[in-house]
Amino acid sequence: xxxxxxxxxxxxxxxxxxxxxxxxxxxxxxxxxxxxxxxxxxxxxxxxxxxxxxxxxxxxxxxxxxxxxxxxxxxxxxxxxxxxxxxxxxxxxxxxxxxxxxxxxxxxxxxxxxxx
Amino acid sequence: xxxxxxxxxxxxxxxxxxxxxxxxxxxxxxxxxxxxxxxxxxxxxxxxxxxxxxxxxxxxxxxxxxxxxxxxxxxxxxxxxxxxxxxxxxxxxxxxxxxxxxxxxxxxxxxxxxxxxxxxxxxxxxxxxxxxxxxxxxxxxxxxxxxxxxxxxxxxxxxxxxxxxxxxxxxxxxxxxxxxxxxxxxxxxxxxxxxxxxxxxxxxxxxxxxxxxxxxxxxxxxxxxxxxxxxxxxxxxxxxxxxxxxxxxxxxxxxxxxxxxxxxxxxxxxxxxxxxxxxxxxxxxxxxxxxxxxxxxxxxxxxxxxxxxxxxxxxxxxxxxxxxxxxxxxxxxxxxxxxxxxxxxxxxxxxxxxxxxxxxxxxxxxxxxxxxxxxxxxxxxxxxxxxxxxxxxxxxxxxxxxxxxxxxxxxxxxxxxxxxxxxxxxxxxxxxxxxxxxxxxxxxxxxxxxxxxxxxxxxxxxxxxxxxxxxxxxxxxxxxx
Numbered sequence: 001x002x003x004x005x006x007x008x009x010x011x012x013x014x015x016x017x018x019x020x021x022x023x024x025x026x027x028x029x030x031x032x033x034x035x036x037x038x039x040x041x042x043x044x045x046x047x048x049x050x051x052x053x054x055x056x057x058x059x060x061x062x063x064x065x066x067x068x069x070x071x072x073x074x075x076x077x078x079x080x081x082x083x084x085x086x087x088x089x090x091x092x093x094x095x096x097x098x099x100x101x102x103x104x105x106x107x108x109x110x111x112x113x114x115x116x
Numbered sequence: 117x118x119x120x121x122x123x124x125x126x127x128x129x130x131x132x133x134x135x136x137x138x139x140x141x142x143x144x145x146x147x148x149x150x151x152x153x154x155x156x157x158x159x160x161x162x163x164x165x166x167x168x169x170x171x172x173x174x175x176x177x178x179x180x181x182x183x184x185x186x187x188x189x190x191x192x193x194x195x196x197x198x199x200x201x202x203x204x205x206x207x208x209x210x211x212x213x214x215x216x217x218x219x220x221x222x223x224x225x226x227x228x229x230x231x232x233x234x235x236x237x238x239x240x241x242x243x244x245x246x247x248x249x250x251x252x253x254x255x256x257x258x259x260x261x262x263x264x265x266x267x268x269x270x271x272x273x274x275x276x277x278x279x280x281x282x283x284x285x286x287x288x289x290x291x292x293x294x295x296x297x298x299x300x301x302x303x304x305x306x307x308x309x310x311x312x313x314x315x316x317x318x319x320x321x322x323x324x325x326x327x328x329x330x331x332x333x334x335x336x337x338x339x340x341x342x343x344x345x346x347x348x349x350x351x352x353x354x355x356x357x358x359x360x361x362x363x364x365x366x367x368x369x370x371x372x373x374x375x376x377x378x379x380x381x382x383x384x385x386x387x388x389x390x391x392x393x394x395x396x397x398x399x400x401x402x403x404x405x406x407x408x409x410x411x412x413x414x415x416x417x418x419x420x421x422x423x424x425x426x427x428x429x430x431x432x433x434x435x436x437x438x439x440x441x442x443x444x445x446x447x448x449x450x451x452x453x454x455x456x457x458x459x460x461x462x463x464x465x466x467x468x469x470x471x472x473x474x475x476x477x478x479x480x481x482x483x484x485x486x487x488x489x490x491x492x493x494x495x496x497x498x499x500x501x502x503x504x505x506x507x508x509x510x511x512x513x514x515x516x517x518x519x520x521x522x523x524x525x526x527x528x529x530x531x532x533x534x535x536x537x538x539x540x541x542x543x544x545x546x547x548x549x550x551x552x553x554x555x556x557x558x559x560x561x562x563x564x565x566x567x568x569x570x571x572x573x574x575x576x577x578x579x580x581x582x583x584x585x586x587x588x589x590x591x592x593x594x595x596x597x
Contacts, residue, residue, distance in 0.1 A: 015281075015285070019278070019581070019585060022274070022278055022578075022581055023578055023581055023582050023585070024578070028270075031274065031577075032274070035274060035277060035278060035281075038278070038281050039277075039281055042281055042284050042285050042288070045285070045288055046288055049288055049291070049292050072182050072291070073288070073291060076240050076297070079240075079244055080243070080244075080284060083244065083247045083248075084277075086251065087247065087250075087251060087273060087277050090251060090254065090273070091270060091273055091274065094258070094266055094269065094270050095270065097266055098263070098266055098267060098270065101263040101266070102263065107576070107577060107578065108576075110267055111576055113264075114264065
């Protein structure tokens with residue numbers, strides 16, 4: 001049982017909580033926020049995975065440091081953060097639009113409009 | 117003569133950078149897209165066709181170690197060719213004001229993004245490009261600005277994004293396992309990350325229960341957009357899935373089961389559907405099942421599917437009603453019926469119309485247990501398209517109208533595809549004709565005008581995500597960890 005293991009379990013449960021939120025919240029805004037929580041969980045897992053890597057560090061004198069971070073997941077996850085942010089903002093704009101049309105944010109009530 | 121690396125870079129420029137540049141410039145004068153964009157699409161289709169015919173394969177890594185790996189092999193070129201042809205056909209079909217001007221720059225960007233997905237050999241790059249294509253497709257779905265379109269676009273984006281978060285989790289696992297994002301690592305990857313990757317791509321690709329956002333989104337969007345979505349954007353999920361399935365044996369098992377379930381499930385809903393565009397959308401789901409059933413050949417059928425499904429959506433958009441019962445009462449004019457008839461024959465697998473070669477090769481390579489199910493799905497396809505074929509036709513009208521640019525274009529490219537595939541066996545031809553005839557016979561005997569309203573609860577956004585999650589658990593349960 002080391003720290004990394006505990007943190008990883010906690011982050012995975014953040015992802016699970018986000019998923020549960022997307023599944024069970026009926027309010028669209030809450031759904032979108034839950035989706036962001038899920039995204040944040042995965043991003044943090046990436047950051048965590050960089051910390052525990054045991055590959056050769058990108059520094060001149062390896063003997064002077066105790067632990068290093070793997071730069072690749074961190075560099076890569078920046079892109080994912082930007083994508084997550086842009087999708088989030090796009091959805092929020094259109095959720096605003098939807099609330100103007102339907103005067104509700106309840107997904108079930110919106111869906112009922114087309115039930116045959 | 118260019119070096120292989122040079123040629124690879126040149127194709128990246130032509131296939132990805134050129135559409136992006138054109139798209140960005142077009143934002144200032146969107147309307148001119150109608151005359152400029154066909155040349156962009158034409159150049160990428162010509163390049164892909166040349167490379168396919170000469171059988172060239174490039175593999176390049178952009179900027180050193182940990183760089184983005186691209187692989188341009190037969191599979192990638194086939195998908196790129198499909199992308200170019202479908203976009204070209206759709207643009208040719210557009211009249212002056214059938215879409216708002218903003219559609220053109222979005223289409224150019226989407227074209228480049230889809231090309232980038234088809235060429236990448238890098239798990240993370242696939243993620244980035246698919247997310248970008250999701251955003252662009254979202255903006256295209258809501259182009260008509262109707263409330264229902266906005267709602268289905270939001271649903272699409274939420275479902276797709278949750279799927280891609282799962283995919284990202286799979287990427288992370290793959291990276292920590294092997295220290296690289298290259299798809300080569302898939303060969304020895306444990307099963308759990310493979311399941312996550314498959315699930316994420318399945319949501320985008322409209323596979324089985326994960327793709328149930330598709331009928332709503334493709335049914336509600338403008339017809340030209342539906343043609344692009346069903347023709348190309350669904351394949352941005354399918355192409356990486358085919359790659360994964362051909363690299364990893366554990367993925368192959370999962371995908372071959374998913375394929376059969378998808379084909380049956382999609383066709384079952386399509387047979388009873390009354391709304392013509394939704395029916396076509398359900399067929400997109402079921403046809404992805406055919407593509408995935410045999411990952412080595414699937415790309416050829418994907419090319420044919422892109423063409424005839426795009427054509428069918430465009431022709432269906434010209435009808436004045438979407439309700440099949442209503443259409444049956446009123447009848448449709450001959451000029452509108454002919455393209456629908458030809459498209460329906462192509463999707464049913466009649467020899468000579470593009471759909472035959474790919475389908476026959478798939479049927480000849482199937483696993484033993486898959487065969488009966490896929491025949492049922494093929495029969496269901498013929499049965500369901502009989503609904504369109506047997507709509508009463510009002511004769512007359514100017515037959516010249518049938519020869520509009522896009523009709524000729526789609527017909528010629530489907531026939532050319534059949535010739536290029538060059539696969540013909542009498543046994544397969546007889547089998548597919550028998551399937552079509554028996555499908556029509558079943559329709560005439562049993563189905564005439566009976567439409568059942570099937571429960572659609574599984575298409576609610578909560579249920580799509582819940583079912584996605586349950587499918588992962590199902591994969592773990594059936595195939596083990």
